[in-house]
């Protein structure tokens with residue numbers, strides 16, 4: 480079976496760990512591909528930082544910091560302290576020493592003229608990840624957040640400044656995905672979607688993780704044209720975010736923080752959207768009738784990914800819903 484997952488950072492990583500585990504229990508050969516958001520990427524201290532790709536790579540490699548939720552386990556921060564002393568980089572954005580190794584390697588390959596997808600291939604070759612990671616695009620696409628100051632003037636700041644420095648406390652009035660209009664899907668992305676047996680939208684932020692992937696010209700078209708069922712997992716449980724700042728992002732684009740509103744944002748494939756199926760948590764079971772009426776298959780199942788077992792069970796529910804969609808079609 481070939482599974483292609485559109486994914487952001489931590490939610491994407493947990494889901495991919497579960498899918499890898501679940502596929503190991505299924506007979507036969509399987510290919511797991513993640514098409515990963517690059518909108519969080521930034522230039523810091525002359526280095527190209529790719530947080531979502533790295534979160535997923537480190538988690539699948541088993542070298543991630545599970546407490547902090549980003550970066551490497553057993554990390555030290557000596558270099559970052561030096562950079563701060565020299566006033567280089569963002570003092571509120573800590574680059575761990577081990578993590579810096581990846582940033583230096585990536586940036587040196589980019590400076591040689593290699594595309595990001597090749598840098599990702601080289602970085603991920605270090606560990607047996609059990610999944611292929613593809614950046615959504617090799618082109619530089621960055622999410623910037625439009626915030627309103629007290630006097631009402633608007634300005635745009637990099638997504639990392641809004642999230643890490645201000646902890647999303649500055650009211651966002653919109654998002655710019657800079658570079659997106661002229662970006663192209665990275666090599667292999669369209670094929671991974673077209674050749675998949677199941678396409679999955681991971682329970683990642685719909686506005687700043689999955690949205691920027693679907694916004695690369697050609698990717699939404701590829702998902703809509705896929706012969707495989709497209710199944711999404713709600714990142715919202717009981718009207719609240721599981722982690723991160725999706726609530727603030729959804730509010731900024733005028734969408735309610737609820738499992739059915741996010742389903743509506745993606746939309747049913749039958750009506751111009753991308754979804755054939757949608758999983759909500761059991762606490763949101765009352766929403767299923769409305770979502771089904773909008774034209775997609777929907778199930779209420781446990782969505783909390785607490786450990787590899789619950790993540791694998793969720794991945795199993797995705798495969799089961801995809802099977803139902805395929806049989807119904």
Ligand SMILES: O=c1nc2n(C[C@H](O)[C@H](O)[C@H](O)CO)c3cc(O)ccc3cc-2c(=O)[nH]1
Nearest residue numbers: 488519529530533549571572573574639643
């Ligand atoms: O809260 C933080 N998140 C940090 N993150 C996490 C990350 O910025 C965000 O949580 C994600 O981009 C949102 O998905 C880093 C990620 C990297 O790949 C590299 C460095 C950092 C540094 C920080 C940091 O200093 N503080």
